[in-house]
Amino acid sequence: MIAHIFEERCDGCNSCVAACPTHVLDARTDGAPVIARIDQCQTCYMCELYCESDAIYVDPDQLARPTITPQAILDGGQLGRLRHDYGWDQDAAPGEGHLSDFWRLGPLLREGAEIATRRYAAFKADRG
Amino acid sequence: MSEPHGLDLTADVLIIGGGMAACWAATSAARAGARVVLADKGFVGTSGVTATGGPNHWSVAPDKRAQAVEERHARSFDLAERDWMARIIEETWRALPELTPYYPFDTDGKGGTFYSGVRGPEYMRALRRFAVDRGVTILDHHPALELLQDDDGAIVGAAGHARLDDRDWRVRAPAVILATGGCAFRSGLIGSHGNTGDGLLMAAEAGAVLSGMEFSASYSLSPAWNSTRTLPYFAARFFDAEGQELDVPPPMSGEAAHLKALARAMDAGPVLADLSDAPDLLKQLLRRIQPASLPPFERRGIDLFENRFPIRLFGEGTVRGTGGLQIIDEDCRTSVEGLYAVGDCATRELIAGATSGGGAQNAAWALTSGRVAGKAAALAALRMGKAAPGKAIGRAGLRPAATVRAIDLTPVVPAVQAFTIAFDGTLWRSAAKLEAAQERLDELWRDMADHGHARGLGRVALREQAAMLASARWVGAAALTRDESRGLHMREDRPLVDPAQARRLLTGGLEQVWTRFDHAISQTQLKEVAA
Ligand SMILES: Cc1cc2nc3c(=O)[nH]c(=O)nc-3n(C[C@H](O)[C@H](O)[C@H](O)COP(=O)(O)OP(=O)(O)OC[C@H]3O[C@@H](n4cnc5c(N)ncnc54)[C@H](O)[C@@H]3O)c2cc1C
Numbered sequence: 001m002i003a004h005i006f007e008e009r010c011d012g013c014n015s016c017v018a019a020c021p022t023h024v025l026d027a028r029t030d031g032a033p034v035i036a037r038i039d040q041c042q043t044c045y046m047c048e049l050y051c052e053s054d055a056i057y058v059d060p061d062q063l064a065r066p067t068i069t070p071q072a073i074l075d076g077g078q079l080g081r082l083r084h085d086y087g088w089d090q091d092a093a094p095g096e097g098h099l100s101d102f103w104r105l106g107p108l109l110r111e112g113a114e115i116a117t118r119r120y121a122a123f124k125a126d127r128g
Numbered sequence: 129m130s131e132p133h134g135l136d137l138t139a140d141v142l143i144i145g146g147g148m149a150a151c152w153a154a155t156s157a158a159r160a161g162a163r164v165v166l167a168d169k170g171f172v173g174t175s176g177v178t179a180t181g182g183p184n185h186w187s188v189a190p191d192k193r194a195q196a197v198e199e200r201h202a203r204s205f206d207l208a209e210r211d212w213m214a215r216i217i218e219e220t221w222r223a224l225p226e227l228t229p230y231y232p233f234d235t236d237g238k239g240g241t242f243y244s245g246v247r248g249p250e251y252m253r254a255l256r257r258f259a260v261d262r263g264v265t266i267l268d269h270h271p272a273l274e275l276l277q278d279d280d281g282a283i284v285g286a287a288g289h290a291r292l293d294d295r296d297w298r299v300r301a302p303a304v305i306l307a308t309g310g311c312a313f314r315s316g317l318i319g320s321h322g323n324t325g326d327g328l329l330m331a332a333e334a335g336a337v338l339s340g341m342e343f344s345a346s347y348s349l350s351p352a353w354n355s356t357r358t359l360p361y362f363a364a365r366f367f368d369a370e371g372q373e374l375d376v377p378p379p380m381s382g383e384a385a386h387l388k389a390l391a392r393a394m395d396a397g398p399v400l401a402d403l404s405d406a407p408d409l410l411k412q413l414l415r416r417i418q419p420a421s422l423p424p425f426e427r428r429g430i431d432l433f434e435n436r437f438p439i440r441l442f443g444e445g446t447v448r449g450t451g452g453l454q455i456i457d458e459d460c461r462t463s464v465e466g467l468y469a470v471g472d473c474a475t476r477e478l479i480a481g482a483t484s485g486g487g488a489q490n491a492a493w494a495l496t497s498g499r500v501a502g503k504a505a506a507l508a509a510l511r512m513g514k515a516a517p518g519k520a521i522g523r524a525g526l527r528p529a530a531t532v533r534a535i536d537l538t539p540v541v542p543a544v545q546a547f548t549i550a551f552d553g554t555l556w557r558s559a560a561k562l563e564a565a566q567e568r569l570d571e572l573w574r575d576m577a578d579h580g581h582a583r584g585l586g587r588v589a590l591r592e593q594a595a596m597l598a599s600a601r602w603v604g605a606a607a608l609t610r611d612e613s614r615g616l617h618m619r620e621d622r623p624l625v626d627p628a629q630a631r632r633l634l635t636g637g638l639e640q641v642w643t644r645f646d647h648a649i650s651q652t653q654l655k656e657v658a659a
């Protein structure tokens with residue numbers, strides 16, 4: 001669930017309030033949005049993608065309320081990482097499109113399934 | 129309703145929902161010349177399961193299509209239709225390149241462009257921009273609560289609550305497309321919090337019929353604490369808490385053997401996955417391919433390819449289950465005049481039969497059904513002109529049949545999950561289990577319909593509970609009537625396929641839930657279709 005909005009990084013654009021699909025956040029006239037309905041948070045990380053200031057951190061546990069401290073978040077080095085990994089609103093380097101390896105998804109899934117199938121046959125033979 | 133109407137609009141076509149099906153419908157209706165309003169519960173770009181997923185579309189080159197249809201049809205348990213299957217492949221093949229100005233399609237590794245697989249957030253952002261450029265009016269955070277119906281029974285609009293402005297809204301339109309997605313019964317499945325079957329409830333209040341609701345046992349594997357995409361699990365080995373390797377058949381085994389083995393093990397205790405056998409290239413490229421797969425692990429200090437970690441199966445309800453509103457013609461009309469259904473809100477038996485369309489077909493269906501319904505709705509609306517006046521017809525949670533009374537909602541989610549999410553009621557169904565669970569649901573439904581009432585924003589959450597209750601009752605009734613096992617419908621007390629039941633099973637009703645087998649499906653050969 002969403003754990004923290006870093007006030008000092010937030011520019012008050014409220015784009016996270018609009019982008020959160022489940023109405024977790026409320027805008028304020030001054031200052032960062034507030035986490036108003038955390039029980040509706042679906043831990044989808046979308047607010048992070050839509051925050052250009054990298055001011056939001058979503059804790060990965062969707063079953064429990066976050067207890068992580070702001071300092072621990074900063075120390076973890078994950079603030080803004082996901083948006084950066086997506087290349088969300090950054091142009092890609094020449095010849096390295098953000099999606100240039102995406103086609104490999106299907107073949108890699110199939111390869112994984114084949115590995116499992118081969119291994120299972122051996123596992124069965126082994127156990128008789 | 130007591131609240132004044134804050135926003136009152138008219139349109140030719142109103143689309144309810146904001147995932148891929150809704151957006152493809154919107155662009156298509158706008159291209160046909162209609163004034164289009166699209167009202168979504170969340171934000172068009174992030175809400176729904178499309179946005180958080182990475183849908184691979186069923187998009188097959190022309191020379192391989194006939195074979196693809198035959199192969200898939202052979203696995204549909206005789207409930208799919210070849211002409212619909214061929215149609216979604218062709219439409220998808222044609223449509224995806226249209227997104228080129230908005231989506232950064234890249235190489236297919238063979239010198240061409242890779243269109244069929246997309247990343248969810250970028251895809252939905254692209255579809256939003258495409259719709260806006262076509263002149264579609266998008267209303268974010270405008271959940272629909274109920275439909276408007278005229279004296280002749282035709283749907284003429286919808287009403288709801290604008291949650292960021294905290295006011296009511298109403299849109300009048302002579303054609304309405306429901307694109308509210310599947311119902312995941314609050315299982316925690318990624319992206320599905322708002323997918324509570326609202327469209328099914330609204331349509332049923334207008335008298336619409338559903339089909340295939342018994343085909344709803346589908347799951348995706350994730351770390352136990354965060355539902356993610358299924359990507360890395362294909363080569364996984366599984367262990368119990370003592371470190372004993374479990375006997376789990378590989379993912380593509382028949383008869384849900386993989387799923388059932390995992391479910392049995394999870395009922396017995398924690399199950400851990402070990403992904404160290406995953407293809408090396410996947411380990412290297414996962415961050416580039418699917419960055420969203422990593423935070424659940426990295427933010428807990430877990431190396432997903434090195435460390436074993438607990439897993440869980442997240443139920444998918446009718447998202448990757450198959451049931452939904454019955455489609456009565458090739459324009460994706462429902463059985464109610466003026467009302468269309470697209471994407472996961474509609475039954476996908478037409479293209480997947482008794483099996484799951486997840487993996488490629490559902491996305492192609494969502495795209496195609498959206499496009500054909502969008503165009504048909506636009507043409508119908510332009511022919512009709514103005515929408516007739518109509519009245520709001522929502523009942524449960526909005527207009528209680530008896531006295532208003534506070535009702536306890538805590539039992540609702542566990543009860544609706546009994547045979548939609550809980551393993552025992554999905555993978556090992558029996559008449560006895562279904563009857564007991566159905567009785568409980570009927571009680572809860574009565575309570576909701578007689579006494580449930582909320583105001584303002586509170587109506588959104590209450591209607592979601594009502595919609596899940598209604599959807600679960602249809603699943604239960606259909607699962608009881610289908611006295612056999614077929615595809616996703618698995619009855620422990622009727623383990624075999626009964627050839628006499630190779631028909632679609634219709635259901636509907638709110639006060640009284642009914643079921644009825646449809647007439648037999650005429651199985652056209654693809655040759656005739658192509659001719
Ligand atoms: C993890 C995962 C992976 C998948 N992978 C694939 C794949 O690879 N290939 C494939 O073919 N399929 C896949 N699927 C299925 C595929 O994602 C869906 O079939 C498709 O995205 C459905 O699109 P949709 O627009 O119908 O629904 P959604 O994207 O779920 O959209 C539903 C919309 O309705 C809105 N809504 C709900 N209630 C209301 C209301 N009352 N008022 C207004 N709006 C409302 C929601 O806010 C949401 O925007 C996958 C599904 C999941 C969960």
Ligand code: SF4
Pocket residue numbers: 005009010011012013014015016017032033050051052053054055056
């Ligand atoms: S998107 Fe980021 S910067 Fe904008 S209001 Fe939200 S937290 Fe602040």
Ligand code: SF4
Pocket residue numbers: 001002019020021022023024025040041042043044045046047048058
């Ligand atoms: S993680 Fe998703 S649901 Fe939670 S606040 Fe962010 S956008 Fe909203």
